[in-house]
Amino acid sequence: MELILLFISAAIINNFVLSYFLGICPFLGVSKKIDAAFSMGLAVIFVMSITSVISWLVNHLILIPFHLEILQYVVFILVIASLVQFVEMVIKKISPPLYRALGIFLPLITTNCAILGLALFISLREYSFIQGLVFGLGASVGFTLALVIMAGIREELETADIPESLKGAGITLIVAGILSLAFMGFAGLI
């Protein structure tokens, strides 16, 4: 029960993008088409869940026993960077069109603060291994959810009559703000 609550909390109530404002770059960059947004979400789900596992292992098996908590940031970034490289290779092999569609945003997952944030949250809140994994899954599902919802809205916006000065980034940020407000409504859920 506690794990389900943790999952829902990470995915919806404390959504990484819409509540913590982490990972805004791909949120605005890859949310033009639902397909690309969903694939980006899958890549992030993969990277995030493995990051939560490996960073927990590294943190508890190496850093804490040797009192090297100070290295957390560097080590986590190392873990994330390697994983992203790995995901990039896999995607390039499996689906070249997807590789081109994601473009620069795929390597940019490396510097995505949502993923570093995830690793640091897990260590800060002292989650257990299972809790960390569930938290990572929830957070990445929430990220995908936000991305796909945003992409859906933006696909509709293509045909909308938008004031000239708000076209492009302007209307996108307004939509992101309203979406964020809507997700705030989930705060009383738990």
Added chain:
Amino acid sequence: MFNIAISILTMGILGAFFAYGLSIAKNKFKVEEDPRIDQVEEVLPGANCGACGYPGCRALAEAIASGQVDANSCPVGGSETAQEIAQMLGVEIIETERQVVVLLCRGTETAAQRKAEYRGIRQCYAASLVQSGDKFCSYGCLGYGDCVDVCNFDALHIDKEGLPVVDREKCTACGLCVKACPKNLLELHPVSRKFFVFCMSLDNPKSSRKNCKNACTGCMICTKGAQNGEIVVENNLSLINNLDILENEEAMQWVGKCPTKAIGFLEENQN
């Protein structure tokens, strides 16, 4: 001290561990690309100028290797590059003559007077927005050198007469200057062709004569020897339809009588 040592050791081991993992993954997920793409790309000039219509040399190499376009699709590399690629891929190419850009205007500072002093941005594009430019002739070269600015190959220079001069050795026919000229005075032609009408003015004879000493006034004298319509005058401008007229000596004598020398050979004013 112990902390520092163990920090370094930890980072080193972790780094090596991930590097090893990635190197295994790289081999396992290696993407089989056509090796010819790399070979073709190596031969291409690598200027990434986009003259071929592809976003870069790599994209063109992919297109050539997959057979979508011909081996001679790189206008910058010329026939040498085309030959090399064709040899590499084992395909035949149709030999095409090298093209160079030609300026079809002889409105020098002395021949085509300026009607006003232009003090705006020193660009043809900007100047042409104000009353079609600051020369009396609204078709002529403004001489602010937009073509010189876009040339990546140092093939264009403004001479002291105020007109761009093409270095026919350096010109690669990439076509950037053709697009840059707001008056559309630059055209690509085979390097062997030297016979042109060096004017684009469609003004009536009276205005043309007034605006520029070197303008084509549409006097028809060049058409007199052209029995088969090799040269015609349309919209007050002489037009060369057929280069066969170069063989016809009598007709060329009439051409030589052009009062403004607007029609003639390239050597006379450019290298």
